[in-house]
Every structure is written in C-alpha cells, then in structure tokens.
Amino acid sequence: MEISVCRKTFPFFFLVLLSATLLLLAEACHVVDKEALLEFKTKITSDPSSLLHSWTSSSDCCTAWEGVACDSSGRVVNVSRSGLVSGDASILDTYMTGTLSPSLGNLSFLQLLDLSNLKDLRGPIPPELGKLRRLSYLFLNSNKLTGSVPITFKYLFRVKKLYLSDNNITGVVPSSVIGSWKSLSELGLSGNSLSGSIPSSIGNLALLTTLDLHENNFSGSIPTGIGKLKSLKYLDFSENQISGSIPPSIGELHELELLYLNHNQITGSIPSEISGLNSLRFCRISENKLTGTLPPSIGELSQIQRLILENNQLTGKLPATIGHLTTLTDIFFSKNNFTGKIPSSFGNLVNLQTLDLSRNLLTGELPPQLAKLQGLQTLDLSFNPLGLVSIPKWMSKLNLFRLLLAKTGIKGRLPSSLSSSTISFLDLSSNELTGKLPHWIGNLTSLSFLNLSNNGFRSSIPVEFKKFSLLMDLDLHSNMFSGDLNLIFSKEIQDPLGRFNTIDVSKNRFTGTIDEKLGDRPALASITSLVLSHNALGGSIPKSLGKLKELQVLELVGNGLSGVIPEELGDAMELTKLLLSRNKLTGAIPGKVLNLKKLREFDVSGNRLSGKIPPHKAIIPASAFWGNPGLCGAPLPPCKHS
Numbered sequence: 001m002e003i004s005v006c007r008k009t010f011p012f013f014f015l016v017l018l019s020a021t022l023l024l025l026a027e028a029c030h031v032v033d034k035e036a037l038l039e040f041k042t043k044i045t046s047d048p049s050s051l052l053h054s055w056t057s058s059s060d061c062c063t064a065w066e067g068v069a070c071d072s073s074g075r076v077v078n079v080s081r082s083g084l085v086s087g088d089a090s091i092l093d094t095y096m097t098g099t100l101s102p103s104l105g106n107l108s109f110l111q112l113l114d115l116s117n118l119k120d121l122r123g124p125i126p127p128e129l130g131k132l133r134r135l136s137y138l139f140l141n142s143n144k145l146t147g148s149v150p151i152t153f154k155y156l157f158r159v160k161k162l163y164l165s166d167n168n169i170t171g172v173v174p175s176s177v178i179g180s181w182k183s184l185s186e187l188g189l190s191g192n193s194l195s196g197s198i199p200s201s202i203g204n205l206a207l208l209t210t211l212d213l214h215e216n217n218f219s220g221s222i223p224t225g226i227g228k229l230k231s232l233k234y235l236d237f238s239e240n241q242i243s244g245s246i247p248p249s250i251g252e253l254h255e256l257e258l259l260y261l262n263h264n265q266i267t268g269s270i271p272s273e274i275s276g277l278n279s280l281r282f283c284r285i286s287e288n289k290l291t292g293t294l295p296p297s298i299g300e301l302s303q304i305q306r307l308i309l310e311n312n313q314l315t316g317k318l319p320a321t322i323g324h325l326t327t328l329t330d331i332f333f334s335k336n337n338f339t340g341k342i343p344s345s346f347g348n349l350v351n352l353q354t355l356d357l358s359r360n361l362l363t364g365e366l367p368p369q370l371a372k373l374q375g376l377q378t379l380d381l382s383f384n385p386l387g388l389v390s391i392p393k394w395m396s397k398l399n400l401f402r403l404l405l406a407k408t409g410i411k412g413r414l415p416s417s418l419s420s421s422t423i424s425f426l427d428l429s430s431n432e433l434t435g436k437l438p439h440w441i442g443n444l445t446s447l448s449f450l451n452l453s454n455n456g457f458r459s460s461i462p463v464e465f466k467k468f469s470l471l472m473d474l475d476l477h478s479n480m481f482s483g484d485l486n487l488i489f490s491k492e493i494q495d496p497l498g499r500f501n502t503i504d505v506s507k508n509r510f511t512g513t514i515d516e517k518l519g520d521r522p523a524l525a526s527i528t529s530l531v532l533s534h535n536a537l538g539g540s541i542p543k544s545l546g547k548l549k550e551l552q553v554l555e556l557v558g559n560g561l562s563g564v565i566p567e568e569l570g571d572a573m574e575l576t577k578l579l580l581s582r583n584k585l586t587g588a589i590p591g592k593v594l595n596l597k598k599l600r601e602f603d604v605s606g607n608r609l610s611g612k613i614p615p616h617k618a619i620i621p622a623s624a625f626w627g628n629p630g631l632c633g634a635p636l637p638p639c640k641h642s
C-alpha cells in the first residue's frame, strides 16, 4: 500500500532508491516463481476485478503483488484473490476469465492456491498442479473448469482442504488419488458431473471432517469404510445416483452433525445402528427408495433437530421413541407408507416447529397431547385415512401458521374454533365440509393461502371475504358455491402484499358476468393463473384481461360466455395456456392472440367462432378448434372460396 502511494507522489529516482533498499532488506521474489506467475497471467484474458493489476514484471512479486505472499527466502507460498480471507465464501464478487496455466506447477513452495469464485476460469485443471508437494490448501471452486481430476493429484500428500465444487468437472475420481490425501480434512467436489462409484479408499482419510460430494453423478453404493471417518462432521452425498443400502457402519460416525443422502436411489431399510450418530443434528434421507420400518433406536439421536425422510417407501408404525427427541424442530415424513396411530409421545417434542406426516396411511385418533406443541408452526396431516370427522378442539390452542388437513375425513360445517387463529396457510380441501361459509371467516385476516376445494360448500361468497387483504392463493374448485364472483376480485390488498397469485373457482355454480374492469383491479395486478371454468358465467370476456401482464393461465371453459375473443388478450404476453372451449363465443379468432409468443395450450372448441384460423407457429391440434361450424383453415380443412 505505502509503496504505491510513494510511486504517485515521489519523483522517479526516489522510487528507484526505495526499491533498491527494499531489495537489500528482504529477499526478492524468486525468478522461477515470478516467471510462473507472469505466465499464469498471460492466460488470463479478462480481469474485470483488477485482481492481477499489480502483477507487473518490473515489480517485486513478494512485496508489490496483491494476493501473493512469500516466505523469508523469496519463495511464493500463497496465491489468493487479494483482499479476501482464503476459503471464505466471499462477499466480494470477483471475476476472471481465462485458463489455468501449467506454469503454476512451477511454484514449488506453494502452500495455498485460492482461485475460487472467479466464475469464469475455464478449461482443464493442469496435471502440473500435482507437482505442488507442499500444497495444503487448494480452492478452485465456483468456476467453469472442465476435464477430470488429474491423476497427478495423488501426489498432493499434504493437502488439507481441497475444493473443486461448482465447476464442470467430469470422469471418475480414481481410488488411488483419493486414498493418498492422508492429511485431508475438507473435501468439496459438489456441483460437478463426476461419475463412477465413491472410492472405498475414502475410508483412509482419517482426518476428514467435511465430505461434500452432492450434486454429481456418483453411482454405486456408499462404501462401508465410511465408518472409519471418525472425525467426520459433515457428510453430503445428496443429488447423485447412489444405490444400495445405508451401511450399518455409518453408526460409527459419532462426530457427525449433518447427514444428507437425499435424492439418490438408496434402497433397504434404515439400519438400527443409526442410533450411534449421537452428534447428528441434521438428517436428510428424503427422495430415495427406502423400505422397512423405522428402527426404534432412532429415539437415541439425542441432538437431532431436523429429520427429513419424505418420499420413500417406509412402512410400519411411527416408533413411540421419537418422543424422546426433544431437540427436534422439524419432522418431514410425508409420502411414505407409515401406518397406525400418531404416538402420543409426539406431544413431548416441545421444540417442534414442523410436523409433516402428510401422504401416509395413518389412522386412528389424533393424540390430544399434540396440544402441548406450543411452538408448532406447521401441522400437515393431509392425505391420511385418519377419519377425523371434525377438527379436534385442542387444535385451536396451537398458534399455527400453516394447517393442512386435506383429505383427512373432516365432515360438516367449518368449525368456529378456527376463527381465533393466526393461520396464514389453510388447506381443508378434499373433505366433506358442507353448508355456508360462515361470516367469521373474515376474522382470518392473516390468510395468504386458502384451499377449500373438493368439498360440499353450498354458499355465496360472504362480504367479509373483502377482509382477506393478504390472500394470494385461493382454491374453491369443485364445490357448490354460487352467486357473484366480484367480491373475490374486489378484496382489499396491503400493497405489495395481498395481490392474488392464483385463483381457481372452477366447478361451482357462480353466476353473473365477469367484471368488465377486472384487469384494472389492484388485487389482480400480478395474478398468474385465473381459472373460472365450469360455472354459469355469462356476458363477455373483458378486454381488460389483456392488462394482466403476469397472467400465464386463463381458463374459462364451460360457461355461457358470448361475444368475441377480445384482441386485447394478445397483450397478456406471459399467457401459455388459454382455454375458452364450450362457451357461446362468436366472431373470428384474433391473430394476435393465437400468435402469443409463449402460448403452448389453446382450446376454443365448442363455440360459435367463424372465419379463417389465422396463421400461427404454435402447434395446436385440430381438436382445439372443433365444434365451431364457421371456422376453417389449417389445422382444419381449407376455407371454401366463395
């Protein structure tokens, strides 16, 4: 720093004098190292963050080059992105384009090489890096490097931390390479396209604390030798093609805090030895093919906080021993085949925030002990044959943020016990709820998501609906709602919150016309999906719908809509799906609508449209135009010239 200040302010001869003095005081940069670094710089084609700005042949690489550090004899020991703590995920965004020069292999005293997060270093990792026998830290993550891990990396005997994550590295990692990194404590190879099996030699890396191989294409099974990694704290094999079963030896990892095996093809059951993971806090084995029952020994994971097992084929009863895990904050067991009752011991899980047992085969009464879960924010028991009949009274004692009880056998009226709640997300769909929507529903002013679809509600929309000023997603489809829709559209908003994202009121008995000014309503300004199909709506399609700039889906099938298809719909540039079939629409199809750039699905069958179908690029089947006697032209038969 000081030197560069001098350079600007002092006459040239002072500078020469100063450099000469410095040369005498400290050993200058070794010529081989300087050459190697200058050669590296020639392969960098763009340096927008000016990281190599100070690297000039006229200056001393040990004292004047940013990001370069030498030992007392002038040998380069560290090369890193200047101004950053090495290995730190940087807050500073840095960029550099180019390839890695083989000359880096000449830095024979190098201990640390950090060229991570430069986004645009390309090409292969030079095998010459294997010559860096003193290298302890290698960070090349977050670039666009290709090719495979060089076989010469087996000579990096001293490497302690090695990160090649988030590149485009392919091929297998030879067993001899991994097995030779005896000093390794951290290995990050995630976010590449590495394949082959995880070498069993990994069991040799006794000092390993972090092993991150997620998001690759590793296959084969988890090596049994994994149990030898006694210091391992962090193990992430998620998002690969790993098969076979979980080796019981995994239970020997007493230091392990995080185990992610999700998104693989793992089969077999969860070994009872898992109880040995007595430091485990985060466990995610979801999206696999696990079968069998949960071992009762799971109740010995005394530090566990998040247990994520969803999307497997686990069967049998939920072990009551889970109730011992009072450190648990989140249980995600959705999409398995668990049977039997929810154990009453779950009421002991005082730190629980999420209980998701949805999409299983759970039956029987809910234990009232669950009322003790005062920190619970999300309760999802949807799609279980629970035969609830009614929402248990104790549930109103919880301060839930999300309540999902879809298809749990609830019958009758909406219980007023819900009204005192602070619920934001409510899904009571696919039950047998009947009767009117009560006026107190307006008390649920925190609602942002409401799904009452697939029930037997027989009601108009109560005026209190206007108070849902935070409501964004509304699904009322497949009920017997009737009357006017406009109360829904004219609800209050708390800008920018409370604008609708999706509305589905299809398969009801709504009547009246669609408000002409619908597209001008603030509540609809950012709606993406509007589904009003299969009602008894009349009048015409409002032109103003064309102003809905984020609308992707518009479905108005099976109503009594008449008039023309407004050309203005062609202004809704995001439309991908436009379904208008089975109405009484007349006139020609506007070319602007049919040529909407993103249009993928279009159906106007069963109307009274006429004229030539405008030329269009989207592939639309003829059936989408059928049942309009006056329409002609591709994909229908050609028009007859009169």
Ligand SMILES: *[C@@H]1O[C@H](CO)[C@@H](O)[C@H](O)[C@H]1NC(C)=O
Residues within 6 Å of the ligand: 069, 070, 071, 077, 078, 086, 111, 112
């Ligand atoms: C090189 O980097 C290592 C690891 O960050 C550090 O401990 C060492 O002090 C650095 N050496 C010099 C000369 O800066």
Ligand SMILES: *[C@@H]1O[C@H](CO)[C@@H](O)[C@H](O)[C@H]1NC(C)=O
Residues within 6 Å of the ligand: 032, 036, 039, 102, 103, 104, 106
């Ligand atoms: C490494 O250094 C040697 C000796 O200084 C030199 O001949 C060679 O060209 C250098 N290699 C590279 C790849 O720069």
Ligand SMILES: *[C@@H]1O[C@H](CO)[C@@H](O)[C@H](O)[C@H]1NC(C)=O
Residues within 6 Å of the ligand: 144, 168
């Ligand atoms: C990674 O490499 C594959 C195969 O060479 C290539 O198809 C893909 O586009 C590359 N991805 C990136 C992000 O460079």
Ligand SMILES: *[C@@H]1O[C@H](CO)[C@@H](O)[C@H](O)[C@H]1NC(C)=O
Residues within 6 Å of the ligand: 193, 195, 217, 219, 241
């Ligand atoms: C990943 O592995 C599977 C088989 O294990 C193979 O079919 C697939 O092509 C591989 N994909 C890549 C990107 O290497």
Ligand SMILES: *[C@@H]1O[C@H](CO)[C@@H](O)[C@H](O)[C@H]1NC(C)=O
Residues within 6 Å of the ligand: 291, 313, 315, 336, 337
């Ligand atoms: C899980 O339950 C479903 C539905 O009852 C069934 O089709 C499936 O075969 C079951 N799978 C296992 C592994 O038991």
Ligand SMILES: *[C@@H]1O[C@H](CO)[C@@H](O)[C@H](O)[C@H]1NC(C)=O
Residues within 6 Å of the ligand: 416, 419, 420, 440, 443
């Ligand atoms: C709804 O809110 C009103 C006003 O805050 C209150 O008087 C009424 O008791 C509430 N209704 C129910 C069923 O909780």
Ligand SMILES: *[C@@H]1O[C@H](CO)[C@@H](O)[C@H](O)[C@H]1NC(C)=O
Residues within 6 Å of the ligand: 406, 407, 429, 430, 451, 453, 454, 473, 474, 475, 502
């Ligand atoms: C509402 O629940 C039903 C199933 O009961 C589901 O099919 C539908 O997608 C849900 N609606 C929304 C908006 O998530």
